[in-house]
Amino acid sequence: MQKISKIAVLTSGGDAPGMNPCIRAVVRTAIYNGLKVVGVRQGYKGLIENDMYEMDKRSVSNILNLGGTILKTARCLPFKEDEGMVTAYQHLKEHGIDALVVIGGDGTFTGALRFSKKYPDIAVIGVPGTIDNDLCGSTYTLGFDTATNTVIEAIDKIRDTADAHDRLFFIEVMGRDSGAIALRAGISCGAEAILLPEKQTAIDDLIRNLKDGSSNKKSSSIVIVAEGDKNGGVYDVAKAVQKEVKDYDIKVTILGHLQRGGSPSSFDRILGSRLGYAAVNALIAGETQKMVGLQANHILLTSLEEALNHHEFKLEADLLEMVDILSI
Numbered sequence: 001m002q003k004i005s006k007i008a009v010l011t012s013g014g015d016a017p018g019m020n021p022c023i024r025a026v027v028r029t030a031i032y033n034g035l036k037v038v039g040v041r042q043g044y045k046g047l048i049e050n051d052m053y054e055m056d057k058r059s060v061s062n063i064l065n066l067g068g069t070i071l072k073t074a075r076c077l078p079f080k081e082d083e084g085m086v087t088a089y090q091h092l093k094e095h096g097i098d099a100l101v102v103i104g105g106d107g108t109f110t111g112a113l114r115f116s117k118k119y120p121d122i123a124v125i126g127v128p129g130t131i132d133n134d135l136c137g138s139t140y141t142l143g144f145d146t147a148t149n150t151v152i153e154a155i156d157k158i159r160d161t162a163d164a165h166d167r168l169f170f171i172e173v174m175g176r177d178s179g180a181i182a183l184r185a186g187i188s189c190g191a192e193a194i195l196l197p198e199k200q201t202a203i204d205d206l207i208r209n210l211k212d213g214s215s216n217k218k219s220s221s222i223v224i225v226a227e228g229d230k231n232g233g234v235y236d237v238a239k240a241v242q243k244e245v246k247d248y249d250i251k252v253t254i255l256g257h258l259q260r261g262g263s264p265s266s267f268d269r270i271l272g273s274r275l276g277y278a279a280v281n282a283l284i285a286g287e288t289q290k291m292v293g294l295q296a297n298h299i300l301l302t303s304l305e306e307a308l309n310h311h312e313f314k315l316e317a318d319l320l321e322m323v324d325i326l327s328i
Helices: 019-032 044-049 082-094 106-118 144-165 180-189 203-215 234-244 266-284 317-326
Strands: 006-011 036-040 052-055 099-104 123-128 167-173 193-195 221-226 249-254 290-295 298-303
Touching: 006 019, 006 044, 019 036, 019 099, 019 266, 044 082, 082 106, 099 106, 099 266, 106 123, 123 266, 144 167, 144 180, 144 221, 144 249, 144 266, 167 180, 167 234, 180 193, 180 221, 180 317, 193 203, 203 221, 203 234, 221 234, 234 249, 266 290, 266 298
Parallel strands: 006 036, 006 099, 099 123, 123 290, 167 221, 167 249, 193 221
Antiparallel strands: 036 052, 290 298
16 A cells, blocks of 8 residues: 555646535645645646645635635646656656545546556546536536536526516526436426437427427426537527427527536535545545545545446436426
């Protein structure tokens, strides 16, 4: 078992509410256990550019309520190349760093796994930080709860104006490969239809359901479209429906990056704290190439390979079944 003395922590890829509570937990748990901590700015880019700084307990004061990430984040193509990894490794060794906590999603974990296999003397633990909620080994990922609540709040406001004007709103939410936000927000807001990447919805079926709603005197309707839906995007869907559904004034809203921002929910603050604490303890125990995740309200370890196995990730069957029933 490799004894570690200095940990680096970084956030990579898309930002997610809850990253700051996680950073705070990593720093303070490490210091409590007599370890030194280095913060890496802008993810893997910071490793390559040697943009790191020593952190202490006060470095993470008053950040629990902040969205985004105090370490900043970036997507780093050079880290995908061997040359970029060599440079990152050299900088870690120069700083005497022997362990790495990476907070991010599938792209972050893919890079972390490849780096760890190339340089096994640097122990690596991943923390699932992505609003998409699409990593195996954790029922919820950091930021998902906050992002979903942000979407719900926006849709509730749109519903008010939809009702006032007898309008049909098509609302696009984030989820290129995962419909987790769309599914939960749609059920929470009583959407008439939810279009997901995981489930092919024929435009003809959507049109028939909307016509049925109109004939049953529905004065407004909300259709949630995940950005990765296979029908070509929210504008294409709205255009196809407009040709056949004449009773509604149709509007399109893309919620965009507002879904990433905002103060993290209580759930994400606690989850971030639990995962950061567990990540440091896993490193102390000699673990590497693992992800800490929430399963049945327990923090458990999953291999990075398994965490990245998207074929095993599935939306809840009961939620999928109830969509059509509850929208009648």
